[in-house]
Amino acid sequence: MIAAGSGDRCRIGVFVCHCGRNIAGYLDTAAVADYARTLPGVVYVSENHYSCSEPGMKEIGRAIREEDLTRVVVAACTPRTHEPLFRKTCADADLNPYLFEFVNIREQCSWVHSKDRAAATCKAMDLVRMGVAKAALLEPAEAIQVEVTPAALIIGGGVAGMTAAVSLARRGFPVCLVERKQELGGRLHDLNLVYPVAEKADDLRDRLQKNVAKYEKIEVLTGAGVTAVNGFIGHFEVEIEQGKKKLSRTVGTIIVATGADVLVPEGMYGYDGHQVITQLELEAQLRAGTFAGESVAMIQCAGARNQERSYCSKICCFTALKNAMQLKTARPEMPLYILYRDLQTHGLKYEAFLNEAREKGIQFVRYSADDPPQVAGGVIRVRDLNLNRELTLAVDIVVLSTPLVPRHDTRELSHLLRVPVGENGFLLEAHAQLRPVEFATDGVYICGAALWPADISESIFQAQAAAAKAAIPMGQGLVSVEPITCQVRPELCRGCGLCEQICEFHAPGLTILQNGTRVAAINEVLCKGCGTCAAMCPTNAIVARQFTDRQLLSMLTTALRDWHAPAVKE
Amino acid sequence: MAPKKKDSNGFHPRIVVFACNWCSYAGADLAGVSRLQYPADIRVIRTMCSGRVNPAFILKAFKMGADGVLWTGCHFGDCHYMFGNYRAEENYQRLAKILDLLGIEKERYGLEWISAAEGQRWSRIINEFVENVQKLGPKKLGVKS
Numbered sequence: 001m002i003a004a005g006s007g008d009r010c011r012i013g014v015f016v017c018h019c020g021r022n023i024a025g026y027l028d029t030a031a032v033a034d035y036a037r038t039l040p041g042v043v044y045v046s047e048n049h050y051s052c053s054e055p056g057m058k059e060i061g062r063a064i065r066e067e068d069l070t071r072v073v074v075a076a077c078t079p080r081t082h083e084p085l086f087r088k089t090c091a092d093a094d095l096n097p098y099l100f101e102f103v104n105i106r107e108q109c110s111w112v113h114s115k116d117r118a119a120a121t122c123k124a125m126d127l128v129r130m131g132v133a134k135a136a137l138l139e140p141a142e143a144i145q146v147e148v149t150p151a152a153l154i155i156g157g158g159v160a161g162m163t164a165a166v167s168l169a170r171r172g173f174p175v176c177l178v179e180r181k182q183e184l185g186g187r188l189h190d191l192n193l194v195y196p197v198a199e200k201a202d203d204l205r206d207r208l209q210k211n212v213a214k215y216e217k218i219e220v221l222t223g224a225g226v227t228a229v230n231g232f233i234g235h236f237e238v239e240i241e242q243g244k245k246k247l248s249r250t251v252g253t254i255i256v257a258t259g260a261d262v263l264v265p266e267g268m269y270g271y272d273g274h275q276v277i278t279q280l281e282l283e284a285q286l287r288a289g290t291f292a293g294e295s296v297a298m299i300q301c302a303g304a305r306n307q308e309r310s311y312c313s314k315i316c317c318f319t320a321l322k323n324a325m326q327l328k329t330a331r332p333e334m335p336l337y338i339l340y341r342d343l344q345t346h347g348l349k350y351e352a353f354l355n356e357a358r359e360k361g362i363q364f365v366r367y368s369a370d371d372p373p374q375v376a377g378g379v380i381r382v383r384d385l386n387l388n389r390e391l392t393l394a395v396d397i398v399v400l401s402t403p404l405v406p407r408h409d410t411r412e413l414s415h416l417l418r419v420p421v422g423e424n425g426f427l428l429e430a431h432a433q434l435r436p437v438e439f440a441t442d443g444v445y446i447c448g449a450a451l452w453p454a455d456i457s458e459s460i461f462q463a464q465a466a467a468a469k470a471a472i473p474m475g476q477g478l479v480s481v482e483p484i485t486c487q488v489r490p491e492l493c494r495g496c497g498l499c500e501q502i503c504e505f506h507a508p509g510l511t512i513l514q515n516g517t518r519v520a521a522i523n524e525v526l527c528k529g530c531g532t533c534a535a536m537c538p539t540n541a542i543v544a545r546q547f548t549d550r551q552l553l554s555m556l557t558t559a560l561r562d563w564h565a566p567a568v569k570e
Numbered sequence: 571m572a573p574k575k576k577d578s579n580g581f582h583p584r585i586v587v588f589a590c591n592w593c594s595y596a597g598a599d600l601a602g603v604s605r606l607q608y609p610a611d612i613r614v615i616r617t618m619c620s621g622r623v624n625p626a627f628i629l630k631a632f633k634m635g636a637d638g639v640l641w642t643g644c645h646f647g648d649c650h651y652m653f654g655n656y657r658a659e660e661n662y663q664r665l666a667k668i669l670d671l672l673g674i675e676k677e678r679y680g681l682e683w684i685s686a687a688e689g690q691r692w693s694r695i696i697n698e699f700v701e702n703v704q705k706l707g708p709k710k711l712g713v714k715s
């Protein structure tokens with residue numbers, strides 16, 4: 001337990017960072033430090049060469065102890081990268097880490113006003129004054145500890161879902177695997193061979209299914225769907241419907257592995273499902289041995305990389321190569337064309353298939369997006385960009401390579417789990433580099449084609465990554481949540497219920513007191529701390545911790561009251 | 571973007587900018603990392619979400635002599651808290667009506683969505699906003715304390 005600093009005394013220390021020349025090179029740090037000394041509540045100011053270096057942090061720790069600081073303000077880079085570090089520096093010196101305030105004078109000052117030293121210095125003084133004003137009003141807080149139920153829910157039983165389930169069961173965690181269809185396997189039910197290993201899709205599916213069946217810890221619910229999810233990391237209450245049966249499960253983490261749809265190219269290139277079909281339909285015919293075409297042309301990017309869908313679906317180029325090679329191997333004399341814009345054969349294996357396909361005599365024709373092939377009555381007219389020539393190809397089957405698209409029910413799932421959808425309509429992970437396969441919502445993870453058009457091997461390693469991440473809080477048994485949450489001051493609440501209505505996280509709830517009055521309270525574990533309810537409450541009854549009205553208004557007031565601007569040169 | 575030396579009549583406006591932690595504030599950081607220059611006439615107040623901004627803060631800012639106030643957050647669909655920015659939009663629309671009634675020129679306030687990846691956009695918006703407020707000159711209405 002870390003004390004709030006001695007009593008209510010406000011002894012603020014300000015540390016102005018030079019960041020080598022990154023800050024000191026563009027503004028007068030000495031002037032900023034001198035100015036800080038004049039601010040109310042400030043008892044100690046120092047300039048640091050590099051605040052985040054070992055000596056820099058030592059100096060902060062020393063000053064907290066020896067100067068008896070009760071608030072710390074660091075004017076340096078950005079809280080988005082360095083706040084955790086300085087919070088920890090405070091905690092290490094026995095100052096509550098939430099009595100720390102960050103002032104951004106690098107990313108948002110020295111680096112963006114680097115040709116106007118006077119203006120940058122004025123702005124830095126104001127920003128420091130605003131930070132000091134907020135610091136004076138900070139209150140100590142404790143990270144919220146939440147117990148984690150060591151069990152996981154996995155939604156979707158394709159390659160990704162099955163892999164994640166096995167991966168968690170092997171670590172000893174119980175898993176509830178919910179699959180909408182009657183059988184596990186996902187897209188593998190529809191495919192013929194799967195590249196790059198050229199295994200039968202059925203064999204891969206059987207192997208994965210057997211693997212799942214080996215673990216008693218995996219409860220498989222097929223023909224089932226999730227109808228409600230409430231709660232938070234560590235304690236999600238899940239409602240599941242399986243036929244007429246209603247089940248509920250409590251889990252600590254959730255993995256989404258719901259896969260993707262394949263675009264049905266209605267109205268494109270004369271698509272009719274007979275003479276003009278999709279790769280998916282071709283695979284079904286190859287599986288069943290019913291394919292009867294004598295000559296084939298495949299058109300890549302059918303409905304992809306256009307205005308409506310700007311992304312590359314990534315799997316279609318190698319799928320076309322795969323199926324073309326199947327056909328060509330069975331009937332080497334068959335005329336076979338692949339009409340493409342750019343061939344995306346990423347990785348080690350797929351490029352090799354491309355070379356093999358060329359050797360087998362498959363013809364590649366490059367077309368332009370502005371001048372796409374025209375398909376009419378078994379004849380394709382296309383301008384070949386490589387030869388710079390109009391071609392006329394007579395074929396009996398046209399195969400359209402259509403992209404993986406977000407599942408039709410993605411929005412529903414997004415609402416159910418309260419996770420966001422990105423610009424292309426796929427579910428959106430928290431950060432592609434810093435937090436892959438996790439959602440911004442703690443305790444919810446994602447893998448496979450639900451995230452982005454992925455092939456099987458990618459789906460597998462994402463599934464293993466998601467399982468490994470989900471295993472962390474479940475293994476630790478406890479997670480700590482930032483105490484940036486809202487609280488209701490009951491004496492000001494008049495029970496209007498607005499907060500309850502607007503909160504996406506179901507954190508506020510109204511209760512009826514014995515005398516019949518209604519009053520709201522916020523469940524701090526559910527609250528994400530956005531502060532929206534605080535902005536909307538008609539009686540200002542809600543306090544947004546770390547961003548209270550008083551704190552924000554005092555920053556605003558002091559900014560405007562004592563605004564510094566460089567003297568005007570006439 | 572080149573730092574435009576503006577014909578500012580030497581006027582340095584006082585502009586308050588609200589930025590949400592997850593997108594627009596991060597976009598501002600990226601503008602910094604990319605060294606995209608803009609005038610030093612803004613003071614940013616960070617909140618976790620654009621939904622945290624109470625329209626009363628903005629009225630207060632104008633009352634205290636701000637020449638302009640900009641409210642920023644994530645694009646729709648990107649809000650870290652799902653729909654905070656939709657609330658911000660609703661609140662902003664109501665606020666804009668009041669500001670209009672108070673006779674505050676439209677160029678002095680705005681609501682802008684800027685993602686964490688849009689350092690360029692942050693810098694462009696700030697440059698334009700400051701320039702527009704400079705053209706208008708100091709705000710005459712409002713009490714100065």
Ligand SMILES: Cc1cc2nc3c(=O)[nH]c(=O)nc-3n(C[C@H](O)[C@H](O)[C@H](O)COP(=O)(O)OP(=O)(O)OC[C@H]3O[C@@H](n4cnc5c(N)ncnc54)[C@H](O)[C@@H]3O)c2cc1C
Binds near residue numbers: 449
């Ligand atoms: C024509 C074609 C050919 C392909 N060829 C290859 C290839 O050769 N090699 C390769 O590596 N990849 C190939 N792929 C890609 C491959 O299919 C995907 O990489 C893989 O299927 C992704 O697995 P997944 O588990 O993420 O999704 P899916 O396999 O789509 O599984 C998702 C599962 O989740 C279930 N589900 C969805 N929503 C819910 C819900 N709300 N509740 C419960 N269950 C739900 C679905 O019913 C489904 O069973 C091909 C794809 C296509 C379209």
Ligand code: SF4
Binds near residue numbers: 019050051077
């Ligand atoms: S704390 Fe930030 S500004 Fe200071 S030296 Fe470290 S990186 Fe640079």
Ligand code: SF4
Binds near residue numbers: 495537539540
């Ligand atoms: S919005 Fe404010 S007044 Fe209304 S119920 Fe919530 S806390 Fe109470």
Ligand code: SF4
Binds near residue numbers: 485486
């Ligand atoms: S701060 Fe946001 S998450 Fe928390 S109760 Fe208010 S609206 Fe809900």
Ligand code: FES
Binds near residue numbers: 593618
């Ligand atoms: S977090 Fe940026 S608008 Fe909500």
